[in-house]
Amino acid sequence: MVQIADYSCTYDNSVGIREAVTRELELTFPDAYKNWKTMRDIALALKKEDKAEFCELPFCHTVEGEAMGGIINYGDAKSGPRAKTYICQTPEEILALPQIDFTKGRIREVLKACEALSKMGETVVFEISGPFTVLNVLADASITLKWMRKQPEEMKAILEKLKGELLRYMQEAARAGAAIISYADSTGGVNILGPKQMAAVTELFTYPLLKEADKILPENVLIQLCPKTSFALIGTDLAKWKEIKVSDGELCYGQACGKLVGRARFTGQTCIKNIEYCIDSTVQTLELTAND
Numbered sequence: 001m002v003q004i005a006d007y008s009c010t011y012d013n014s015v016g017i018r019e020a021v022t023r024e025l026e027l028t029f030p031d032a033y034k035n036w037k038t039m040r041d042i043a044l045a046l047k048k049e050d051k052a053e054f055c056e057l058p059f060c061h062t063v064e065g066e067a068m069g070g071i072i073n074y075g076d077a078k079s080g081p082r083a084k085t086y087i088c089q090t091p092e093e094i095l096a097l098p099q100i101d102f103t104k105g106r107i108r109e110v111l112k113a114c115e116a117l118s119k120m121g122e123t124v125v126f127e128i129s130g131p132f133t134v135l136n137v138l139a140d141a142s143i144t145l146k147w148m149r150k151q152p153e154e155m156k157a158i159l160e161k162l163k164g165e166l167l168r169y170m171q172e173a174a175r176a177g178a179a180i181i182s183y184a185d186s187t188g189g190v191n192i193l194g195p196k197q198m199a200a201v202t203e204l205f206t207y208p209l210l211k212e213a214d215k216i217l218p219e220n221v222l223i224q225l226c227p228k229t230s231f232a233l234i235g236t237d238l239a240k241w242k243e244i245k246v247s248d249g250e251l252c253y254g255q256a257c258g259k260l261v262g263r264a265r266f267t268g269q270t271c272i273k274n275i276e277y278c279i280d281s282t283v284q285t286l287e288l289t290a291n292d
Contacts, residue, residue: 004195004198004231004235004236005231005234005235006189006191006228006231007189007226007227007230007231007271018046018049019077019078021042021045021046022077023077024045025038025041025042025045027041027042027077029074029076029077030074030075030076030081033060033074033075033080033081035109036109036110036112036113036116037116039057039058039059039109039110039113040113040117042059043055043056043057043113043117043124047122051275052254052275053252053254053257053258053275054123054124054125054179054180054257054258055125056124056125056126056127056272057113057114057117057125057126057127058110058127059080059081060075060081060082061129061133061136061137062081062082062137063106063110064128064129064134064166064169065083065133065134065135065136065137065138066081066105066106066107066137067101067105067106067107068098068100068134068137068138068165069087069097069098069138070083070087070137070138071083071085071087072084083136086138086140088138089139091147091154091155091157091158092154093139094135094139094158094161095154095157095158097138097161099165100169102169102172107169111173111176112176114126114173114176114177114178115177118178118179119177123179123258123261124177124180125179125180125181125182125224125272126173126176126178126180127182127184128166128169128170128182128183129184129185130166130184130185130188130206131158131159131162131163131166131185131188131205132144132185132188132192132193133184133186134162134165134166135162136187141187145193148193148197156204159204159205162205163205163208163209163212166209167209167212167213167216170213170216170217171216171217174218174221179220179221179222179258179261180221180222180223180224180257180258180261180272181213181217181223182224182272183223183224183225183229184225184226184228184229185226185228185229186226186228188201189228190228198232199232199235199236201232202232202233202235202236202238203236206229206232206233206238207233207236207238207239207288210223210233210266210288211288214265214266214288219262220262221261222257222261222264222265222266222267223265223267224257224267224268224272225266225267225268225286226271227269227271229268230268230269230286237289238288238289239266239286239287239288239289240286240287240289241269241284241286242264242284242286243282243285244260244263244264244282244283244285245281246263246279246281246282246283247281248281249280249281250278250279250280251278251279251281252276252277252278253269253270253274253275253277253278253279253283254275256283257272257283260283260285264285265285266285266286266288267283267285267286268284269283269284
């Protein structure tokens, strides 16, 4: 029987925007969320404020959905962008959405900000959302969960479409200089989908996505998984833990991830936003198992 442990996430709403930081930058909102230069400045300010090891981009979980046609409320200095109006009511409408164009819109600006930070010598953690988080921008969550139960073939086609888009996005992030790709799907965890559906999504979507990403991304890109995803892979026997020694003593998880770049492909024992979490010389990485 599949047993998938849940991860109690306290960082789901931690998208990096805090008024105290943005106020000091004297930025104009919501325009600041749409321009690569202001994204760069916000990322640097947040790194300094948090005493973090890296810069994070973007500051919300709506970039992919918007690039596929979603309508966004861009927010202000207190809260970042979020979904505004759902544009899809049926699986067919999702499947008819165009491919992401990485040469225009806010997704282009995010990639340009990543490139600018990388050229400055910054380590960039580039956040990419999983399928249910992307769908949450495009359609009501209750509808997509109903599709899972009552229209499984259509949902399978939707997941295949999103897999292709996310793989292309990962490649663009790597080209822009991202050292770490942080992958999370907070609205698609076992606490929401349930063990049976979570196992199905892990086998149908997550595992193939990561196998393909391993093939197409440069060796020096680390994929940091949300623990919800890590535990799903472990619980379905599609991955196993492997310890790697990264220091001779204690260090914070962010530092450990930096030392894994080029040495491992996947990690995910805790949330990347848990900057105070420390490890004792070794870090848990993940190795995907054969599933032929």
